Amino acid sequence: MQTITLANGIEIPVVGTGTNTYGKEGNQYNGELNGDFSALKSAIQAGYRLVDTAISYRNEAGVGKTIFESGIPREEFYITTKIPADDAYIGSKELVEQTVLNSLKNLKTDFIDLYLIHQPIEDEAKLKQTWQVLESFVDNGKIKSIGVSNFTIDMLEAVHNFARIQPVVNQIQSNPHTWNHELIDYLLKNDIVPEAWGPLSKVTQEQIDKLNKIAENYGKNWGQVLLRYQIQRGVVVIPKSHNVERQASNLELFDFELTKEDQFIIESL
Template sequence: METITLNTGIELPIVGTGTNTYGKENNDYQGKINGDTTELDQAISLGYRHIDTAISYRNESVIGDAVKKSKLPREEFFLTSKIPGRPEYIETTEAVHQAVADSLNALKTDYIDLYLIHHPWDNNEEIFTVWRILEEYVDKGVLKAIGVSNFNQEQLGFILERARIKPAVNQIQSNTSEWNHAIIEYCQEHGVVPEAWGPLSRIDASCRQALTEIGQRYGKTWAQVILRYQIQRGVAVIPKSHNPERQQLNIELFDFSLTEEEMTTIGHLKNKEQNN
């Protein structure tokens, strides 16, 4: 697995697994937590070590169970979780401390590799207050790196201009529905690693066909092509699948390279079936 170096010096595996429907009845985001670690057991056995979760997913404990069940050393894993921007988690210093403590407890670990503010809200000063508390956990070694998710240029810039510890990652949607090219470029210009959530989601038939045609040149699927596009331009990805064959394909990205022309073509793909 290739890695990308965060501005903290930490190595982030450039491909991880999303988990927002893992350990839930019917693989439904809103489903009841059933504690099933099957998908993660599969992913870990295939070589995934970068695992992305969040308080809002309600399944941090499932990730913690799978990591423990693997019997692999904790340091082999790169665990990401996220604190929501909802009042019950961020309106007081005590609430933030409790959120971090609860994440540690659920993940059954004494440190988290990357902790993100899951969504911005309409008060940059409040966001920065939360950020300063998270910086204290970096000082203690409890959070190895901190970052943000779904932040636009203005919101990220507000933190970059004031933070003692700069955001290491900005996790954003990036696919043919919304590439977010501008914020990705802004992140990279400022030493923040962009990470794509939903890299295989919201891709219509016309885009899949174009990606399939490129993939045929390399014996790769459309999904492998779009993931390769992202990592080749320095964007980490966290695809998610419940299927072990697809999980395997999603990490078989390092035995081919796209041409500059192919990269340009992919970067200009746009869904034709989007609803206005």
């Protein structure tokens, strides 16, 4: 798997699997937990090693169990989870500490590769407090890297001003509906790796047709072209599928290279 070296020297795989509907009734985000992690099992079998979960997905424990039961050494995985910007988790220093300890327990691991603040924390004192606790877990080795999600440039600059350890990732929406081009340019310039959530979401039939036309030249499909566009410009992608063929297809991104012209067409979709 191709990797990108984060600002702290640690490598992150450029493709991972999302998990936000795994282990849930009807494969629905808000579905009841049903313990069915067959989609994560098949993703791991297909070769995914970066696994993106979050406390708000309610499935950290099932994700941890599935990874553990895969029998593949923990070190081969790159596990991301996220703390919600909610007082139940970030209301005090002790709550943040407890939240991280719970994630470690749920994920059945001694360390988490990447811990993100899931959404912007508007109260700057709480943002700073949360960040400082995450920094202390980097210090004691229980978290390898820390970052944010859905942060704007202004919010990133606020973190930059007080952080002892800078965020290495900003996980944001990026797809033809909401590319976030300006934010991605800023991240790339500032050595913060952009990670695209929903990379295959909100694509209209018209856009799929245009992407398929490009894809034909490479013997690929529209999803592969879209994901390739992102990784080619330095964006990590975490596509999620419940379908074994699509999981495999979303990993087959390394045997072709989009031309400048095709990149421009995709960027302008």
